[in-house]
Amino acid sequence: MNYDLIVIGSGPGGYVAAIRASQLGMKTAIIEKESLGGICLNWGCIPTKALLKSAQVFEYIKHAADYGINVDVKGEPDFGAVVKRSRGVAEGMSKGVQFLMKKNKIDVIMGFGKLKGKGTVEVTAADGKKAEHTAKHIIVATGGRSRELPNLKQDGKKIIGYRQAMALPQQPKSMVVVGSGAIGIEFAYFYNAMGTKVTVVEFLDNIVPLEDEEVSKALNRTLKKQGINIMTSSTVESVDTSGDLCKVSVKTAKGTETLEAEIVLSAVGVTTNLEGIGLEEAGVKTDKGKVLVDDFYKTNVEGVYAIGDIVKGQALAHVASAEGIICVEKIAGQHVEPLNYNNIPGCTYCSPEVASVGYTEKAAREAGYELKIGRFPFSASGKASAAGAKDGFVKVIFDAKYGEFLGAHMIGNNVTEMIAEVVVARKLETTGHEIIKSVHPHPTMSEAIMEAAAEAYGEVIHL
Incomplete structure (x- = not known):
């Protein structure tokens, strides 16, 4: 088959790129050797969050008395059932991607994809049969896998x-x-x-x-x-x-x-999946396990692009998705901006959660900024107290000279849902004073961002 675009890999970079390409009128195919959605949906971000939710529910049961609830039956984790639920969530998400492929008229080709000559991808199916498909543009989005240290070889059991x-x-x-x-x-x-x-x-x-x-x-x-x-x-x-x-x-x-x-x-950490996909034969340049690309993910070989874990930048699902959209829109001739890798939110979903974006205090000082720093502890938050989640704080960092929002760092309940406010604020070049004067709803955890900004400028009310 001949396509406008072939995407190798159906993770959050690959499948998002394929959908955007289809939206822009390209005849698109996606190649996947295992399960649609890639590691993120099947063995990464999504099923992990399902496990963590089970842990959180168990913690709630153990501390139910703190909320005035008497639980007669002692809660015990059924580990097999917890894992089964997690796998079910992952399978549901993968089926969701299947639906999106069908909805957007994207051809799904199951098998191992390999670059094979100009504009050609060879696909080896599970039964060993090979087929070739051609496209004007090829995006490589093969992702990563668990990194192995020489003295810590994984045997899959112990x-x-x-x-x-x-x-x-x-x-x-x-x-x-x-x-x-x-x-x-x-x-x-x-x-x-x-x-x-x-x-x-x-x-x-x-x-x-x-x-x-x-x-x-x-x-x-x-x-x-x-x-x-x-x-x-x-x-x-x-x-x-x-x-x-x-x-x-x-x-x-x-x-x-x-x-x-x-x-x-x-x-x-993770290591990239670059082996056996034809990069060397195609002449695609790599360095230290990463494919070299320009600001719009074009490699040195005409018509070949790379996104996600295999290129520069953070190995995160939302980064891969953003790169895929930028890459495809550039191919389609749209005016697009390069991705700002200093405005990428990072989240850790333990309890308490951790979320951050932009400069750390140390990095901001090393970059030569004079700083205004504000902190607001959740112990002073009405919503946090009501939720029984008073651990943690919000820390915001501003440039003292111009008020630029340099970074934010949070630890506490649900902060992974709060960090997007700062990402948007930084994208819009919002200043500290604008955050302070933006009315936040009460009582919410998100008020802590406004209060921390106010603390940085000596205007905090609830401390």
């Missing part, structure tokens, strides 16, 4: 990645999580809430190391109170899996310590 962590046959009594980014912390929270003894090992000085230091330290304190053992400035040297329990050798500032656990979860 040393696992995020994919296995989402569907273990039974709940482990103990687990060591290596890495404290969003993936590691979310799983640490989930398994701890379910009753697993969890230790987190982080190489750097702070957990969630990309976050503002105040947020990292606050989350560390809260997770420790929840019962999670956290070891920072520590390195996993080796794992002995020969016995019933894994023996994890961890190097710390005080020496080497051996931890024992049923499962070791490697959460040290």
